[in-house]
Amino acid sequence: MARPPGRGARPAAAEGAERLGDRRADQPQCRPAARLAQRPAARAGRAREQPRTRHHRGRPGHQGGPDPDQPPGRQAGDVQLARTTRPARRAEAPRAARPARRGAAPPRRGRHLPRHHPPADEAQRRGVTVPLELRVLAEPAQVAAAAAERFLQRMAAAQGRGEEPHVALTGGTIAHALHQQIALQAPAYDVDWSRVVFWWGDERYVTPDSSERNALDARQVFLDVVGATQVHEMPSTAGAPDVQAAATAYGDLMRSSGGGEFDLVMLGLGPDGHVASLFPGFPQLDVDDTIAVPVTGSPKPPPERVSLTFPALNRTRAVWFLVTGDGKADAVHRALADEGDVHETPARGIKPAPLSGAGETVWFLDAPAANQL
Numbered sequence: 001m002a003r004p005p006g007r008g009a010r011p012a013a014a015e016g017a018e019r020l021g022d023r024r025a026d027q028p029q030c031r032p033a034a035r036l037a038q039r040p041a042a043r044a045g046r047a048r049e050q051p052r053t054r055h056h057r058g059r060p061g062h063q064g065g066p067d068p069d070q071p072p073g074r075q076a077g078d079v080q081l082a083r084t085t086r087p088a089r090r091a092e093a094p095r096a097a098r099p100a101r102r103g104a105a106p107p108r109r110g111r112h113l114p115r116h117h118p119p120a121d122e123a124q125r126r127g128v129t130v131p132l133e134l135r136v137l138a139e140p141a142q143v144a145a146a147a148a149e150r151f152l153q154r155m156a157a158a159q160g161r162g163e164e165p166h167v168a169l170t171g172g173t174i175a176h177a178l179h180q181q182i183a184l185q186a187p188a189y190d191v192d193w194s195r196v197v198f199w200w201g202d203e204r205y206v207t208p209d210s211s212e213r214n215a216l217d218a219r220q221v222f223l224d225v226v227g228a229t230q231v232h233e234m235p236s237t238a239g240a241p242d243v244q245a246a247a248t249a250y251g252d253l254m255r256s257s258g259g260g261e262f263d264l265v266m267l268g269l270g271p272d273g274h275v276a277s278l279f280p281g282f283p284q285l286d287v288d289d290t291i292a293v294p295v296t297g298s299p300k301p302p303p304e305r306v307s308l309t310f311p312a313l314n315r316t317r318a319v320w321f322l323v324t325g326d327g328k329a330d331a332v333h334r335a336l337a338d339e340g341d342v343h344e345t346p347a348r349g350i351k352p353a354p355l356s357g358a359g360e361t362v363w364f365l366d367a368p369a370a371n372q373l
């Protein structure tokens with residue numbers, strides 16, 4: 001898994017630095033950023049010398065006292081770091097199914113993924129390496145604007161190659177601002193919205209007009225504004241008799257759509273490290289033979305949800321995490337630490353394994369969310 005930045009292990013790249021293409025884990029991904037490359041050598045040496053425990057690696061000042069060269073927390077300012085993900089460690093791979101510790105519904109087995117659908121550790125098995133970028137911006141509004149700009153560029157580029165990109169949208173705190181920004185910036189880009197296929201990484205199983213619905217806000221501020229036509233919502237209570245049926249129907253729809261793989265999956269991150277509706281300690285984390293699973297007893301309301309599984313989310317060229325606020329800083333740190341358990345920090349199970357094209361993992365963070373890196 002990837003390391004947090006700031007330990008001198010990998011050179012960083014300034015925004016706009018020339019990308020050198022996909023490389024193996026032990027090779028630098030981008031040319032060093034001038035401002036970071038000019039750090040005093042003594043600081044880099046100190047960072048290497050400090051003994052660190054597994055959970056504190058990469059947290060300057062946490063183990064060895066405050067670092068005089070480094071103000072607390074990562075500085076905002078549109079800095080882009082880039083590294084390459086490492087093949088997942090064995091301990092991080094999803095384990096055999098364990099009993100639910102909370103009131104989660106047992107996920108239904110036997111809804112097999114298409115043959116081309118890679119298992120959760122497909123990236124590891126095939127030795128796939130995917131570049132990892134961190135973009136730290138000052139405020140949530142800048143995170144939304146930067147991600148929206150890149151989203152529009154990505155869609156236009158995919159369509160320019162003759163593709164019809166499939167995208168998984170996120171819910172959560174950042175989604176509203178992100179979607180607003182996409183709609184705002186859209187007129188400047190040549191995107192045919194009838195040729196982008198929208199899905200969701202997770203959804204709340206509530207009434208269709210509930211303000212808890214991830215899709216409702218996305219439609220109002222983005223999809224209906226730009227005129228998207230291929231929008232696949234997860235079923236609400238009006239569309240399926242129960243949450244299990246909702247998950248089954250969504251998996252069936254995705255399986256029959258012939259999409260193959262996502263071009264892009266966008267994800268938020270909960271303070272507990274959850275992504276989509278895959279929560280710490282829940283049995284859905286271990287499901288690798290199904291596209292979508294029901295969740296009951298969610299620790300975050302509302303209690304009933306549908307979520308894509310890790311294999312479904314990882315069947316993508318790109319994953320973008322969008323995370324803001326200091327309440328997420330510990331989760332960001334745990335997600336990017338060298339070691340950790342996917343059952344404690346579900347974000348660690350996100351390892352895109354592209355079947356085609358170049359892969360990427362990008363973390364768009366505001367400064368508070370990055371303050372433990």
Ligand SMILES: O=C1O[C@H](COP(=O)(O)O)[C@@H](O)[C@H](O)[C@H]1O
Pocket residue numbers: 170171172173174202203204214267268269270271274275276277300
């Ligand atoms: O409930 C959800 O939570 C996560 C994280 O959301 P946040 O509000 O803590 O940012 C989100 O990614 C997911 O889509 C959503 O349904």
